[in-house]
Amino acid sequence: MDWLKREWELDRSTGEKNKQTRRQSLTAVWKATGKKPKALKTGEPPAELLYIMGLMRQFDTGGQMDWQQIAGWQQVTGHKLTPLEIDVIRAIYDARNAPS
Incomplete structure (x- = not known):
């Protein structure tokens, strides 16, 4: 999960105000400076998660998951x-949405 x-x-x-993500902001810095x-540098995802992450990308809205979302996708x-x-x-959803 790390x-x-x-x-x-x-x-x-x-x-x-522009609602950029941290990734977008840091990518802009990388492009401007040439230094990542x-x-x-988060590394590669664990191989065990690649399949599930591929599925999630198809229906993940970034918010809470609900059963209707999954049922509709299926x-x-x-x-x-x-x-x-x-x-x-x-x-994965619970971990992502847990208070920091």
Whole structure:
């Protein structure tokens, strides 16, 4: 979960008026200076998460997950998630949305 937490921190808003994420802001610094900020060096995701993260990218809105969201995605794509996949996705959402 450490890799996920580092990634989520980059996707949080910087709180500025333009509503940039930290990732967008740091990427702009990288482009301007040619030096990659340390915060952008999150490493590779664990291999075990690649499959689940690929699924989540298809229906993740960045907020709380609800069952309607998953059910709608399953209906549209025809992909039926296993109970284990749903448990892992819920754990990821819960970890992401837990108070810091």
